[in-house]
Amino acid sequence: QVQLVESGGGLVQTGGSLRLSCAASEVIGSINVMGWYRQAPGKQRELVAIIIRGDSTNYADSVKGRFTISRDNAKNTVYLQMNSLKPEDTAVYYCNVKTSHYPYDYWGQGTQVTVSP
Numbered sequence: 001q002v003q004l005v006e007s008g009g010g011l012v013q014t015g016g017s018l019r020l021s022c023a024a025s026e027v028i029g030s031i032n033v034m035g036w037y038r039q040a041p042g043k044q045r046e047l048v049a050i051i052i053r054g055d056s057t058n059y060a061d062s063v064k065g066r067f068t069i070s071r072d073n074a075k076n077t078v079y080l081q082m083n084s085l086k087p088e089d090t091a092v093y094y095c096n097v098k099t100s101h102y103p104y105d106y107w108g109q110g111t112q113v114t115v116s117p
Contacts, residue, residue: 002024004107005023005025006094007021009112009113012085012113012114013115014115014116019082020095021077022078022095026076028106029101031098033050034052035078036078036093037094048093049069050069057069063089068080078097082113086115087115094110
């Protein structure tokens with residue numbers, strides 16, 4: 001089974017930056033959407049950003065202008081550049097890939113992002 005391995009999380013102060021990476025252990029075919037979700041303690045998982053066909057992107061209103069999603073097809077990797085971080089961004093961030101064939105969804109293991117006041 002394909003694995004999504006995340007890295008880049010950590011502890012930063014308000015206003016700092018982090019770049020998350022999500023690398024697939026092998027090539028995934030028929031990818032429709034790649035994205036990032038996050039989940040804070042006691043809250044539901046929410047969509048942060050997605051990148052789709054033609055490299056079109058969409059962002060949650062709360063991160064627009066601060067976060068940028070991108071991909072490197074040669075490295076089978078998707079990134080999330082996070083700038084101007086706020087304490088409200090503190091959460092576990094999960095990489096997600098959606099495909100046209102079974103199993104349709106792949107998830108990373110999650111990486112912790114903590115932003116101190």
